[in-house]
Amino acid sequence: MNRLDQLVAQAELDARDVFARITEVEERNTQKVLRAFQDNRVAARDMQGTTGYGYGDTGRETLQRVTAGIFGTEDAIITPHLLSGTHALSVCLMGLLLPGERMLSACGKPYDTLDQVIGRNGEPGSLGELGIGYDEVAPAEDGSIDVEAVLAALTPATRVVWVQRSRGYAWRKPLTPQDMKSLFDAVKAVRPDIYLAVDNCYGTFVTPDEPTDVGADVIVGSLIKNAGGGIAPTGGYMTGTKRAIGRIEHRLTAPGIGQEIGSYEPGYRAFFQGLFLAPHTVAQALKSAVLAARVFDLLGMQTTPAFDAPRADIVQAIRMDNPERLKAFCGAIQAASPVDSYLTPEPWDMPGYEDAVIMAAGTFVAGASIELTADAPMRPPFVAYLQGALTYAHGKIALCHALSEMKKLSLLPDGA
Numbered sequence: 001m002n003r004l005d006q007l008v009a010q011a012e013l014d015a016r017d018v019f020a021r022i023t024e025v026e027e028r029n030t031q032k033v034l035r036a037f038q039d040n041r042v043a044a045r046d047m048q049g050t051t052g053y054g055y056g057d058t059g060r061e062t063l064q065r066v067t068a069g070i071f072g073t074e075d076a077i078i079t080p081h082l083l084s085g086t087h088a089l090s091v092c093l094m095g096l097l098l099p100g101e102r103m104l105s106a107c108g109k110p111y112d113t114l115d116q117v118i119g120r121n122g123e124p125g126s127l128g129e130l131g132i133g134y135d136e137v138a139p140a141e142d143g144s145i146d147v148e149a150v151l152a153a154l155t156p157a158t159r160v161v162w163v164q165r166s167r168g169y170a171w172r173k174p175l176t177p178q179d180m181k182s183l184f185d186a187v188k189a190v191r192p193d194i195y196l197a198v199d200n201c202y203g204t205f206v207t208p209d210e211p212t213d214v215g216a217d218v219i220v221g222s223l224i225k226n227a228g229g230g231i232a233p234t235g236g237y238m239t240g241t242k243r244a245i246g247r248i249e250h251r252l253t254a255p256g257i258g259q260e261i262g263s264y265e266p267g268y269r270a271f272f273q274g275l276f277l278a279p280h281t282v283a284q285a286l287k288s289a290v291l292a293a294r295v296f297d298l299l300g301m302q303t304t305p306a307f308d309a310p311r312a313d314i315v316q317a318i319r320m321d322n323p324e325r326l327k328a329f330c331g332a333i334q335a336a337s338p339v340d341s342y343l344t345p346e347p348w349d350m351p352g353y354e355d356a357v358i359m360a361a362g363t364f365v366a367g368a369s370i371e372l373t374a375d376a377p378m379r380p381p382f383v384a385y386l387q388g389a390l391t392y393a394h395g396k397i398a399l400c401h402a403l404s405e406m407k408k409l410s411l412l413p414d415g416a
C-alpha cells in the first residue's frame, strides 16, 4: 500500500464506531418511513401521474399524507412544483408573513440565496418590497443559538423565527433538533403566535428526530437533497402544523385553491421511492463525509465537523486555505463522478450568490447535492463543502482520487 492508501485505511478503521452509529440512525429512520407508507396504504396506483388540474390525483394526496406521517405532523406539502430549495423556502416565508410583520433569523445570516428573498433594499418581489422586515441574531461564541438574545430581539411585529439547521457556506456548527429545543420552548412560552420555521435543507434524516419533534411549526427541504433519496428528479417539501401549512399552501398555488389541485404526468414513483431510500442514501453520504473528515484531519488540515462529532447535516467543510488546492480538490471530485467526469469545474457567478462559486456536480439529477458534490464560494479561507454520495464506495473512491491528484500537484501538506 502506498502512503495515501494507508491513510485512508487508517481513517476507515478510526471511523468504525461512528459508522455504526450512522447505521443505527438509518435503521430508525427507515422504520419511521416504512411505517408511514404502510399506515397510509401506499398502493401501486399512487405511483401514476395525472394531467390538467389533477383533481383526485391519489399519488399527490397519498405522498402528502405519507410525508406528514413520517414527520408526525398535521399537514404537509410535497411536490415537484417546488423548483428548488430556495423556491420552497421563499414560498414558506411569503406564506407566513404579512406586510408590516418581521422575520427574525435566530442563528445569524441565512443561506446566501435568501438574501434576495429577504430583500433588505426592497428588491422586486422580495419580502422587503412587501414591507416585511428582517432582524438577525448572531449565534453564541460556541455556535449555539443565543436564546436570551433572540428573546430580547423579538418585537410585537415578529411573526417568524427562522432557524437554519445546516451550516450553509459558513464555518459554523450545524444545529441538531435538540440544539433548537430550548429556543422553541422559550419563544412558544412568551409568543405562541410566532411561527417557528426551520430551513431543514441537508438535515433531513441525519438524526433520528427532526425539528418538528421539538416544536417547529414548519420545516422546509429540497427533494434533490436528502429527502429525495437521490431518486426524486426535482421538488421540495414542507411539513408542520395545519396553521402554518394551511397558510403556505395558498401561496404555493392560489388563495382558495391550496392543495386541491396539482398534476404531474410522469407520476410519483420517483418521489415515493426516493423518500423510502432517503434514510439509506443519507447514511451513505454521512459515512463518506466522516471518512473525508478523518483523512484530512490525519493530514493536519482543518475540518468541521470533526469526524467523530455529532452531525446535524450531511455537509463536510474542509479548509483548503488557497484557491489552487480548492480548485484541484473540486476538479478531482468532478473527474471521479459517474456523469460529466470529463469536464473541469470553473468558478462562476451563480444566480443568488455573492461570490463566484466553484461547483463539482457530476450528477444524474442536475445539481443534486445528495449525490457526491463539492462546492465553494471563491473567498478566503477557501473552504470546500463536500456533501452527498449515493454510495459510500463512490465517496471513498472519489476521495482517494482527490488525494492522489492533490499529491501529484504537490498541494497536500508536507509528509503526505
Ligand SMILES: *Cc1c(COP(=O)(O)O)cnc(C)c1O
Binding pocket: 084, 085, 086, 087, 089, 111, 113, 164, 165, 166, 167, 168, 199, 200, 201, 202, 222
Ligand atoms: C441548498 C440549500 C438551500 C437552497 O436550496 P437550492 O435548491 O440550492 O435553492 C437553502 N438552505 C440551505 C441550508 C441549503 O443547503
